[in-house]
Amino acid sequence: MKFASDNNGPVHPKIMEAMVRANEGHVPAYGGDDLTRSAIEKVREVFEAPQASVFLVPTGTAANALILGSLTKPWDAVFCSNFAHIHVDECHAPEAFTNGAKLTPVGKRIDKFNSSELKTAISGFNPSNIQQSGHGPVSITQVTERGTLYGLDEIAGIADVCREAGVPLHLDGARFANAAAALGCSAAEMSWKVGVDAVSFGATKNGALAVEAAVIFDPARAVEFRRRQQRAAMVFSKSRYLAAQMEAYLTDGLWLETAGEANRLAGLLEAGITGIDGVEFAFPRQANMIFVWLPRFRHRALKEAGAYYYIEAGVLEGDDPHEPLLGRLVCDWSVKEADIAKFADAAQGARP
C-alpha cells in the first residue's frame, strides 16, 4: 500500500530498456550525441513547437530554477501561489538561480489563484519605483500542489494578465502528463496555445528515472540557458542516458498512458474510501493525488496495516480518536489495484 509519492515509484520498464539499449559504444558527450538531438526533437514534436528551446535536466527543481533564472532579474518579484513548490519546497533554489528574486504569493487559496487575484498582486508593485520589486514572471503549477487542476480557460485568463503586464508565464509541470491526461488535451493546448511561455515538463514522477525537459517557446528567452545550466553543474557528460529516458517517455504516447493509469488508480482509491464515515475530501480529486480528512483512528488503523502516505496536517499521536487529520495519497502507474482495495478495506474496517 504505497501511496506516499509518485517519486517513490520505479522506472517504467520501457524507459529502463531504452537506457540499456543506449548503452552501446562511444558517443560524443555533453549533448553532442544523436540521441540527445532526437529526444529534444521529440519534445518539440509533442509540444508542436518546432522552434522551442529544449533542455534536458535531471530534476524538477533544476528545470524550474533554470527557467526562472532565465526569465527573472534579481530585483523582480516572481508571482506564484502560497503553496507553490518553487516557494515552499525548493530550499531557495529559485532565489539562488535568479540571484535574489522575491517569490510573492498571489491570492488566498493554497492551491491556485485566478486572473483577478493575479492582477491585484501585480498592480501592488509599481515598476517605476525602484525601491520595490520589479514585475517578474508568473508561475503556476499544473497539477497543483493540492492535486487540483487549472482549466485551460483559467490558464488563458492568467496568461492574458501576464501579457498585459508584459511578464512571462511559467508552468511547473512536474505532473504535466497527469494534467494533460485528466483534461484530455494536448501538450500544446495546455501550454503555448493558452499563453504559457515556458514549461518544466516533468517525467521523473511519471515513470522516468531522472529527467525533465525545460521548454522555452521563444528561443530569444533561452539564449543564456545553456550557460546557466553549465554553471549550475547540470550538464551531464553522458547525456545519452537522459535522452534515452525522454525519448522512450514520449514514444507511442507512453507519457499519457502512465499518467492516465495513475489518474485511474487514484480514482479507484477515491471511490474506495468515499462514503466511509468521517471521510472528507479537502480538495476535489482531479488527477493522481488525493487530499482527504480522516479521523485519527482510521489513520492509525491504516498505518498499522502497513499503508505508506503522508499526514499533511495533524499528528498521529493524540487523544481524540475522532479528530480529523489530513492525509495525502498519491498514485503512480505502478500502484496495485489489490493494494487499493486493501487500503479501502482497512480504512473502512477501522474502529475507534
Add this chain to the structure above:
Amino acid sequence: MKFASDNNGPVHPKIMEAMVRANEGHVPAYGGDDLTRSAIEKVREVFEAPQASVFLVPTGTAANALILGSLTKPWDAVFCSNFAHIHVDECHAPEAFTNGAKLTPVGKRIDKFNSSELKTAISGFNPSNIQQSGHGPVSITQVTERGTLYGLDEIAGIADVCREAGVPLHLDGARFANAAAALGCSAAEMSWKVGVDAVSFGATKNGALAVEAAVIFDPARAVEFRRRQQRAAMVFSKSRYLAAQMEAYLTDGLWLETAGEANRLAGLLEAGITGIDGVEFAFPRQANMIFVWLPRFRHRALKEAGAYYYIEAGVLEGDDPHEPLLGRLVCDWSVKEADIAKFADAAQGARP
C-alpha cells in the same frame, strides 16, 4: 578508434545491471532508501573513513562546486593549478557555488604545482588585509588535467603547507580510480592519510552513468552540504539509481578493475606510437591519458582513418605537413585492443 574522452564511453554492464536490479517497487525518495544508505556506507568503507560525510551527486562539477562551497568564504582565494578543471572548464560553477571566491592559479606548470609554489602563492595574501582575498582551500586534481600524477609524498607536502596555513585541501578525483590503480595505493592512502580533507570521488568517467561522491572527512565541515545540495537542485528524488551505480562501482573492486584496464589500454596505445618519427610525448603517460605531439600529416591520416580524439594545440588545417600538433588520447575500460593497433598502424603508416 574512440579516444576522445572517457566521458564518451558506455556504462559498465555490472553497473547497468545494478540499476535494473534496483528497479523494483516503491522506496522512500530523496535518499531515505536503504540502497542510498548502503552505497554511502560502502564509500566510507572504501575510504576507511567511517565518520566521513558522503553525498551522491550526478556530475563532477557538482561535487567540486558543492565541496568548494562548503569550504570557502565568498572573499577567499581558492588555490589551484593554471589548468585546473574547476578554473577553466566549469563555466564559473565554483564562483557561483562559493558566491564569488577567486580561483587563483599556483605555480607555472600547467598540470601540477608543488608545495613550495603553494607556500609562495598563499603568502601572497595577507589575511589581515581585508581588501585582499582571504586564505581559502587548496584544490589539486588527481589524475591531473594533463594526465600526470601527484605522488603520495607530493600530496603530503602540499597538505603540510595547507595545515600550516590553516586551509583545507580538496582533491578533484574525477579520475581518482585511475590514479589509485596507477599508484597501487588505497583510497585512504591517496586521501586522508596524506592530509586530503575532501574528495570529489568520480565514477562517471570510469564506467558509471552519472554519479560522483562528495567525501568530506571531517563532518563538521559538511553540516551545510545537504542544504547546499538541495538549493542547487541536486538532490535526486529517485536516489536509489544514483546509489545503485555507486554500490556496484565499489563492489568486488570493480572501480579499480575498470580503471586499471583503462590505464593498461593507454599504456598499449602509448607503446604503439612510441618511436614513430615525429612523435613526442608532451607529458609522461601515467594513467589513462596521453598528450602527444604528432606532425600534422599523421593527425590527418588518423582522422581520415576514423580516429576520434581532440587536438589541444594547433589546427588540422595548415600548410606545413610537419608542424607538430598536440593530440589528446584517452582510454576507458571499453576501448578495443584492435582499435589501438589500428590507430598505431595508421599513425605509423601516414605519409606527408
Add this chain to the structure above:
Amino acid sequence: MKFASDNNGPVHPKIMEAMVRANEGHVPAYGGDDLTRSAIEKVREVFEAPQASVFLVPTGTAANALILGSLTKPWDAVFCSNFAHIHVDECHAPEAFTNGAKLTPVGKRIDKFNSSELKTAISGFNPSNIQQSGHGPVSITQVTERGTLYGLDEIAGIADVCREAGVPLHLDGARFANAAAALGCSAAEMSWKVGVDAVSFGATKNGALAVEAAVIFDPARAVEFRRRQQRAAMVFSKSRYLAAQMEAYLTDGLWLETAGEANRLAGLLEAGITGIDGVEFAFPRQANMIFVWLPRFRHRALKEAGAYYYIEAGVLEGDDPHEPLLGRLVCDWSVKEADIAKFADAAQGARP
C-alpha cells in the same frame, strides 16, 4: 510646509560643524583614524555595551542588509512585518546581501506583529525539512513603517520567542531616536536589555548627512561583518567624516534632542488637524509620523497651498471630493511651527 520625509531635511548645524572641524590635515584612511575609533566608542557608551561590534555605514539599507547578511544563511527565512522596509523598500538588498534568504511576513497587521503571531510563523517551518526555509533572524522596525511603536514589553515578548527558536532579533532603527525619545527610554533599554541582538542605529533621518551604525551586541556574530562591508564597497576611505557625524550626533544628547523636537512638532501637527471634518487617523501618532485619512478636497487645497507630503492610498485626481485619501506627514527637527499652523489652516479652510 515640508512634511514629505525626514530624509528631505537638512543636516543639523552641530553635525555639519563637526565635519568641518574634522577637515584638518592627513589622517589614516579606512577607519584607522582616531575620530572613527572615538565615534565607535561613543556608540558603545550610548548603548552601554562596551563589547558590542559597531560599524559605520552611509545608508540605512546598508546597515540592515549587512547585519542580515551576518545573521542569515542563504536558505533561511527572515521574519518581518508585511510592510517592513527591508521587505518592500530596499530593492532586494536583503536578498542580495544574504545571497537568497526569503523575507517572510508575519501576522496580518501592516505595521507590527506580536509574539504569538511570530511563534506561529516560525513554527510554520520545520528546520529538519531541508526543502523548506530554515529558521533565520527576526526583524522589527522601531518606529514602525506606519509611525507606531513597539512597547518595551512587546519587544521583550518577541525576543522570548526568538530565544526559544534559537534565532537572533534585529531591530531596524532608522528612527531609533524618535522611538527612544517617545518612550523615554535609553538605547540599552530599547535594545539588548529587552533581548535585541543587533540594531541598525539610524542618524541620517534625524539630522545627520549620511551615517548609520550597525551595532551587533555579540561580537561573535560580527566576525565577518568587516569583510562583508568591504566586499559591498561600503568602507569609506575618508572614514573620519562618517565618524564626525556620529560623534556629534551622540554628543550632549543631540540625537534625543532632535528626535524629541521632531516628535513634538508632529504632535503639534496632529493637534492642528484633529477634529477637522473628515479627518481620521489611520494609526495612532506615536513619534514623528502621521498617517491620516483626509477627504480629497482637503488634500487638493493643501497641495495647492504648497504642502509637500505623500499620498499613500488613493489618487488626487478623482471625481468625488469627499473620498478619503491616506496622507503621510513626517516631521524632522527642522520643521517650522509656522508651517504647521499654515498646514492646519489650509486643511481646515478647504472647501469641497
Add this chain to the structure above:
Amino acid sequence: MKFASDNNGPVHPKIMEAMVRANEGHVPAYGGDDLTRSAIEKVREVFEAPQASVFLVPTGTAANALILGSLTKPWDAVFCSNFAHIHVDECHAPEAFTNGAKLTPVGKRIDKFNSSELKTAISGFNPSNIQQSGHGPVSITQVTERGTLYGLDEIAGIADVCREAGVPLHLDGARFANAAAALGCSAAEMSWKVGVDAVSFGATKNGALAVEAAVIFDPARAVEFRRRQQRAAMVFSKSRYLAAQMEAYLTDGLWLETAGEANRLAGLLEAGITGIDGVEFAFPRQANMIFVWLPRFRHRALKEAGAYYYIEAGVLEGDDPHEPLLGRLVCDWSVKEADIAKFADAAQGARP
C-alpha cells in the same frame, strides 16, 4: 610628512563650503533634487557627453563594481592587469556585483598591459565553448596602480582590440584627474574619444569627501544601473551632499587644479630625492605617485623623522642596512612644500 595616501588628505575648502551651502531647508530625497540633476549635468559637460548615463556613488569600489555589474555576465572573464585595484584590493566586490565573473590578468607587467597582450588574453577563451569563461569587459586603471600612465594612443590601441572582440572598455579613474592633468588632455579625450565605454570618475582622492561618478557613455548599457545601485544600498537619501561635492569639484576647473598641484608636488618630491645614493625609481613618476627603492637605513631614518608612507616590498626590520625596500609616496594637493624638503633632507642625511 604625510605621503601615505591621497585618501588620507582633507576635503578641499571649496568642496566643504559647497556642502555647507547646500545645507538649507528641505529638498526631495534619493536624487530628485535640483542639485543632483545639476551635478550630473556638469559631469556630462566635462565629458562632452550629453547623452551619457551618470550616477553618483560614495566610493571608488562602488563605481567600479556597479559598472562591471552592468557590463558583465556571471560567466564572463573581466580582463585587467595583474595588480588592478578591482582584482587585488576590493575584497571580491567585482565578483559579488557581477555574481561570479572571473577577473583575468593580462600580460606580465604589474602596472599596465598593451593591446597585443590583451589580444592574446582574449583569444585564450573560446566563447562558443560554454565550459570556459565568456568574453567580458576589459578594465584599465588610469593613473595605474603603480603611478604610471597609459598614453592616449595606448588606450586607443586597447579599445581597438575591445571593439574587435565585441567587449566594452572600462577605465578605473580613481585618479582620473591626475592623469588628465599630467597628459594635458580633456576628460573626453581620455575616455570616449579614444574608445572608452565607461569611466569610474574619482573625486575622493583628489579633494572630495566621498563621491565618485559612474559614467557610462551608451545609456543602453546603463538601463539597470539604478536598480543595481539601489539593491547595493548605494542610493543616498540626502543625495544633495554627494551632488554638492561633485558640482564644486567640477566648477572652475577645481578638479584639474588640485590634481595638477598634486602632480607638481610629487614632481618636487621626486626631484628632492633624485640622485641620493641608493635611490632607484621602480616606475617612472608620471602623476602624483612615486615608487622608489631606498636602502633600509634611509627608510629607518625617514620613519624616525616622522614620515608617513607605505613600504610595498621588504620590511623595515632586518639586518642589512643597505638592502633596498620599495617605498610608495603619494601627494595630494594639500601636501606642504616644507614637508617635501624635510623629507628629502631626511632621506639625504640618513646614515647606515
